[in-house]
Amino acid sequence: MATRLIVNGIDKAFDDFQALSNVSFTIEPGQFVTLLGPSGCGKTTLLRVIAGFLEPDQGEIFFGDQVMNEVPPNKRNTAMCFQSYALFPHKTVYENINFGLRMRKIKVEEQEKRVREVMEMVDLVGLEHRKPYELSGGQQQRVALARAIIVRPEILLFDEPLSNLDAKLREKVRVDIRNIQRSLGITTVYVTHDQAEALAISDVVIAMNKGKIVQKSDPKTIYNHPSTKFVADFIGSANIISGTCLEAAGSTAVVNTSLGILQVQNTGLIQGDTIFLCIRPEDIVPDVSENVLPDQNVLTGEVLNAVYMGSSLDLFIRMDTQHIVRASVAKDTWVSEGSQIRFIVHPDKICIMKG
Numbered sequence: 001m002a003t004r005l006i007v008n009g010i011d012k013a014f015d016d017f018q019a020l021s022n023v024s025f026t027i028e029p030g031q032f033v034t035l036l037g038p039s040g041c042g043k044t045t046l047l048r049v050i051a052g053f054l055e056p057d058q059g060e061i062f063f064g065d066q067v068m069n070e071v072p073p074n075k076r077n078t079a080m081c082f083q084s085y086a087l088f089p090h091k092t093v094y095e096n097i098n099f100g101l102r103m104r105k106i107k108v109e110e111q112e113k114r115v116r117e118v119m120e121m122v123d124l125v126g127l128e129h130r131k132p133y134e135l136s137g138g139q140q141q142r143v144a145l146a147r148a149i150i151v152r153p154e155i156l157l158f159d160e161p162l163s164n165l166d167a168k169l170r171e172k173v174r175v176d177i178r179n180i181q182r183s184l185g186i187t188t189v190y191v192t193h194d195q196a197e198a199l200a201i202s203d204v205v206i207a208m209n210k211g212k213i214v215q216k217s218d219p220k221t222i223y224n225h226p227s228t229k230f231v232a233d234f235i236g237s238a239n240i241i242s243g244t245c246l247e248a249a250g251s252t253a254v255v256n257t258s259l260g261i262l263q264v265q266n267t268g269l270i271q272g273d274t275i276f277l278c279i280r281p282e283d284i285v286p287d288v289s290e291n292v293l294p295d296q297n298v299l300t301g302e303v304l305n306a307v308y309m310g311s312s313l314d315l316f317i318r319m320d321t322q323h324i325v326r327a328s329v330a331k332d333t334w335v336s337e338g339s340q341i342r343f344i345v346h347p348d349k350i351c352i353m354k355g
Ligand SMILES: Nc1ncnc2c1ncn2[C@@H]1O[C@H](COP(=O)(O)OP(=O)(O)OP(=O)(O)O)[C@@H](O)[C@H]1O
Pocket: 014, 015, 017, 019, 037, 038, 039, 040, 041, 042, 043, 044, 045, 046, 193
């Protein structure tokens, strides 16, 4: 049975540096959760607190309804996969994977059966007699994964496991990890600072900054409705602009922004409110038609640069206010640098945020 993980009010300081401040969240049994945030924001520290390698100053860790604070790491039934795979260099693939079972004095026949099972699962059959140095990076990573899951942990912890792999392989192995995690249903905490990876792999993304949780949402919500400027900026690319509410009535509000006057969805705004707006580059639609609907925000600017990205064309547009907007448009859009462009931003594609 999968385990619920509860992190409750965790504080951790190193000398006078507060690495974690009042961190609380719950991960439902079998969920795959990523901790996403910039370098130094406390991701590894939090994983180490969960695994029991670090004692928190405040707060509790629960596995199910059991408080784990006093339980030593080797009794917590967690398994951890690191960026540096930490394989035993002189042991074979088989011995590396089998290590946890030997330590637990599992019967030899059972050991053999389980190693065979996980080797199939991570697609390593045939490589059992190789040493780690005779494997590719992706294969080594899969040995590390096999070694972690073979002990059937309650909680699986990953600390940037893919950062040593090239981009293509990273995409493949992350899908493998996700599929295996799903089939085993192990509650998983996965640390990354790669936002695309977090969106691709998770049930839930927890954005962290400076030792605090900023937002916890499913990937779609965190991308489409970032709650703060930090999250909007960190996840994907974003046009973040400031604005003042001129008028709010019913379901729409009118906001004076550094791009011009925009209609937005009224999320409880009051006249005079100062806010931030997030517009994703792909939500800016170039307008070539003559017919513009009254509820569309139509803006005009000058194309400073048109950058061909392969799958899209990225435009950097200078508005009359001198503000530069980034738009990501269809790759076959015809625009020339220096020309004027008219574009539309639908009110429901504008996200309103706190500062
Ligand atoms: N043992 C320690 N002693 C003193 N400071 C520490 C210790 N471990 C971590 N820190 C500090 O705590 C902060 C959080 O570190 P942590 O390793 O958790 O960051 P991270 O989010 O994992 O970053 P990265 O993405 O670079 O791995 C950092 O400022 C780090 O310097």
